Structures are given as C-alpha cells and as structure tokens.
Amino acid sequence: MTSISRRTLLAAGAGAGAGGLLGACGSNTGRGGGGSGSGQLAQWYHQYGETGTEQAVQRYAAAYKKADVHVQWRPGNYDQQTAAALLTDSGPDVFEVNGPTLDQIQGGQVVDLTELLDGVKDDFNQAVLAPKTYRGRIWGIPQVVDMQMLYYRKSLLKEAGVEPPAGLDGLIDAARELTRGKVKGLFLGNDGGAGVLGGTPLYAAGLRLVTDDGKVGFDDPAAARTLGKLHQLYAGKSLLLGAPADWADPSAFTQGLTAMQWSGLWTLPQVQKELGDDFGVLPFPKDGGAGRPSVPVGAYGAAVSARGKHREAAKEYVKWLWVERTDYQEDFALSYGFHIPARISLARKAAKLKSGPAADAVRFTTEFGYAQPLSWTPAAQTAYQDALSRIIRGGAAPESELRAVVRKVSAELDRVKKQS
Missing domain, CATH: 3.40.190.10 (Periplasmic binding protein-like II)
Structure with missing residues (x-):
C-alpha cells in the first residue's frame, strides 16, 4: 500500500x-x-x-x-x-x-x-x-505546518534578464520570457494548476473563500480578473505540461525542465541538495491594488x-x-x-529554518499563510475546483463560471449555518 x-x-x-x-x-x-x-x-x-x-x-x-x-x-x-x-x-x-x-x-x-x-x-x-x-x-x-510556494532558478532568471515576479502580471511575463527551447517558464502541475492552486489566487487578489460572517468571500469582479489570468498562462504555452512527475515532486525543476515551479516545502531539502544555492522561493504573487502575496498552509x-x-x-x-x-x-x-x-517561537529558533529559503518559507506562513476555512465543505470545494479547471484549461468565461459557484457555495454556507 x-x-x-x-x-x-x-x-x-x-x-x-x-x-x-x-x-x-x-x-x-x-x-x-x-x-x-x-x-x-x-x-x-x-x-x-x-x-x-x-x-x-x-x-x-x-x-x-x-x-x-x-x-x-x-x-x-x-x-x-x-x-x-x-x-x-x-x-x-x-x-x-x-x-x-x-x-x-x-x-x-x-x-x-x-x-x-x-x-x-x-x-x-x-x-x-x-x-x-x-x-x-x-x-x-x-x-506541524505544511505549505506550498514558488521555486525559481536564479541562474535562469539572470540569464534571461528577468526579476523574481512580485505580481501576477509579472509572473505571466516572466514565464513567457523564461520559456526557451526545451525549458518552459513555469510548472503548476500537469493540469496547468487547476488541481493544486485552489483558493490561492483568490487570496492573492485580496479576497477569501469565506468571510468572517460566513458569506462567500469571492463574489467580486476581482476574482474573475485574477482567475482569467491563469488561463492566459495556460494559453500562452509557457506552462510545462505532461512532466514525468507532478507538482509535488521537484524533479521537473531540478532537472531543468522549468525555470519556476509551484511545489511544497517538503521538496526544499532535495532542491537544495541538487541545486545548491541556485534557487529562491516566493509566495504566490499578489494581483491588483488590493491584493497581497499568498501561500496555502495546512x-x-x-x-x-x-x-x-x-x-x-x-x-x-x-x-x-x-x-x-x-x-x-x-x-x-x-x-x-x-x-x-x-509554534511560531519554535519555527523561528529551529536551526534548520533560520536561514535561506527555509527562513523565507517560515516568514511566508506567518505573513501570508491561509488555510481552508472550517465552513468550506467538500461540496463547495468540488464546485469551485471544477469551475477553476474549466477556466484554466478550457478558457471558460470566469464571470459566468464564478456566478454559478457563488450560488452553490452560498447555498452550502446557508446549510452549514442552519445546522449550527
């Protein structure tokens, strides 16, 4: 097993x-x-x-x-x-x-x-x-805390004259500039990111899955704008698709198939072993004036x-x-x-987390970390995930997809409230 x-x-x-x-x-x-x-x-x-x-x-x-x-x-x-x-x-x-x-x-x-x-x-x-x-x-x-973040290859960015992206538009531009020959600019998983990103882009846009008072947190035009940009990445041919291993494994990144990869903290020791100090890490870049960097934690x-x-x-x-x-x-x-x-105090003093990308990861979790809210039910997750896949891979209109998701999630949240 x-x-x-x-x-x-x-x-x-x-x-x-x-x-x-x-x-x-x-x-x-x-x-x-x-x-x-x-x-x-x-x-x-x-x-x-x-x-x-x-x-x-x-x-x-x-x-x-x-x-x-x-x-x-x-x-x-x-x-x-x-x-x-x-x-x-x-x-x-x-x-x-x-x-x-x-x-x-x-x-x-x-x-x-x-x-x-x-x-x-x-x-x-x-x-x-x-x-x-x-x-x-x-x-x-x-x-313990697990988290995901964006890995980037310093030497490849330097060679292309690309700065580590601070915003989602910058990520799209960087992925395009870094796509050269057999090397793709970005790897978000073999499905283009639909399976792994989840609510991360929404939080990067300054939104949430569920508000503090139990309402849908992404019933906002900014959600459609941000998710539509993920389709731009997919359609722009700068994403690595069909890699031998999926996003949770760093081999596409360490073997030079991609200049940037979204993956987990658990891969950091392997990346460090194979690439030395030729890499850096970032949160998912913010999008829009109200946005902020985002990392999922669990x-x-x-x-x-x-x-x-x-x-x-x-x-x-x-x-x-x-x-x-x-x-x-x-x-x-x-x-x-x-x-x-x-424990925050333990994370700050642990020797293995005190420097380099590991220390960056600790900072990301405390400053930009979000977890799926307790009221985010499996039915809400399925509705959102299916829509995200259609938007990213199929180019479906984000506005209409999200309207349908908002209705379904709102009904789920109402059901949860009645049970309490």
Whole structure:
C-alpha cells in the first residue's frame, strides 16, 4: 500500500466521509504507570511516508509517565476510518486529524481543547489554528505546518534578464520570457494548476473563500480578473505540461525542465541538495491594488474523542505532547521530512529554518499563510475546483463560471449555518 505523506492534506479537499472501520494496523505499548488512574490511552496516527516517523511517535508515547499510551499506525483511508470510529465506543482516545470537521464539532464527537492553549495560543501559527477553531473554542491542537510556494532558478532568471515576479502580471511575463527551447517558464502541475492552486489566487487578489460572517468571500469582479489570468498562462504555452512527475515532486525543476515551479516545502531539502544555492522561493504573487502575496498552509492536529473513556487523561496527554514538549514538536517537524513547527517561537529558533529559503518559507506562513476555512465543505470545494479547471484549461468565461459557484457555495454556507 502506498504510504501517505503529510503533504496530502494540502492537495485534498476538506471533509471526511463515513465508512467501515479497518482493523488496527500496527501498535506500540507505551510505558506503564497510569499515574492518575487513567489506564490505557489509544492514540491513532495516519500512515506517514517519511522514514522514522512511526518510531518517533512510539518513542514519545513511551516517554509519557502518567498513562500507558497505545499508538496505532493506520494505513488506508484514515479520514474515513476516524469518522466512523468517532461514532463508536471502541475508537481512539486521542487521534490525529485533518480537521476536525465541522460535522464532528457540531455533532459533539470531539472534546473542547481551548484550555490546553491558555497562555500560549498566540504562539501557534494563526492561519492553521483558525480552521480548528469554532465559535471561539479550539477543537484540535496543530502539530506541524505544511505549505506550498514558488521555486525559481536564479541562474535562469539572470540569464534571461528577468526579476523574481512580485505580481501576477509579472509572473505571466516572466514565464513567457523564461520559456526557451526545451525549458518552459513555469510548472503548476500537469493540469496547468487547476488541481493544486485552489483558493490561492483568490487570496492573492485580496479576497477569501469565506468571510468572517460566513458569506462567500469571492463574489467580486476581482476574482474573475485574477482567475482569467491563469488561463492566459495556460494559453500562452509557457506552462510545462505532461512532466514525468507532478507538482509535488521537484524533479521537473531540478532537472531543468522549468525555470519556476509551484511545489511544497517538503521538496526544499532535495532542491537544495541538487541545486545548491541556485534557487529562491516566493509566495504566490499578489494581483491588483488590493491584493497581497499568498501561500496555502495546512496542519494535521491532535484531537480527543468525546466517546473516549479517559477524556481528561487524553487532554492531559495532548497538552504534554503538543504544548509542553517543544523538543518533541521540533523533532516531529524537522527530523522526518521537512515541515514547520506549529509554534511560531519554535519555527523561528529551529536551526534548520533560520536561514535561506527555509527562513523565507517560515516568514511566508506567518505573513501570508491561509488555510481552508472550517465552513468550506467538500461540496463547495468540488464546485469551485471544477469551475477553476474549466477556466484554466478550457478558457471558460470566469464571470459566468464564478456566478454559478457563488450560488452553490452560498447555498452550502446557508446549510452549514442552519445546522449550527
């Protein structure tokens, strides 16, 4: 079975479906001694593709003295497994989650963890904390931050006399100027960017997916103008299409097939190994006077099941691991793959993140990071994604496409409000 990477959450739509439980797929017994009479705590993780991660979380669990923590490493459709398990009495006490989802919070399936962040809430990356917050209460503790950004080859830009683009128009011009011979100017994925960019261009235009008061955040002419420019990129033949590997892999960039590539932070060590200092990184460029640079961020979090038998003990363990043990948090983020600790103070002092493009990435997440909002449902995601694909690849009129999306998303947001 193919292992799942932490980056999966940045490329997938929000939400988890209900489904059958799979059997336990691996375990670890923690150290005994239930100091508060807590007994055994069951902790679930999705299967990571990064070597050493499973052993690391087993080591953290074994170091906890107040309860016997039993870790389960669960391959397969993890979101589906946890969604089903939360409806039973035999699910986990503590579980990793790409959420929790609005349905899980509104359905009373997860425990309020607000008090765990007393005094340290502001030290957590606010962009990834926001979708774990509902009505001012916190329902999941972010573990690490993943993000996407634009890589550019310094030598190729210098050779073409092109400056790193500061705006979307500049990106379009740079991609055209950098397209020479067998080298394309920009790689946004083999579909031209429809699958990976998501709401990023909207935020770059100064818009949002959902406003603070729960309304559609892109019912604005600026949205159509910005998305229409993505079709210009596609139609201008300056995008690399049909690369051997897609956007999440840096090989098109490191092998010289493209001068610029949109990819993830996780590829930075490989790019650095192969290109040395011959590259730089940028956020997605702003568009228009009201725009601002934009980078998508995401974070798996630790949550506590409301049907668990040891809820207080589970909360105590989550606080110990993801709030108090900053050494484990840094280890988890940077020793098995390349990620940013969810704590701002940790991200700023971590040696691997202190200089060069890595330090730029940390700054991008704090200054320009956005995450999919909690109320952005799978149905809203599908409607928007399908329209984005038609605009970029097919040249469909952005204005009419977005009008239809606004209607669908507005209906979804109204439905969510009624449920709450």
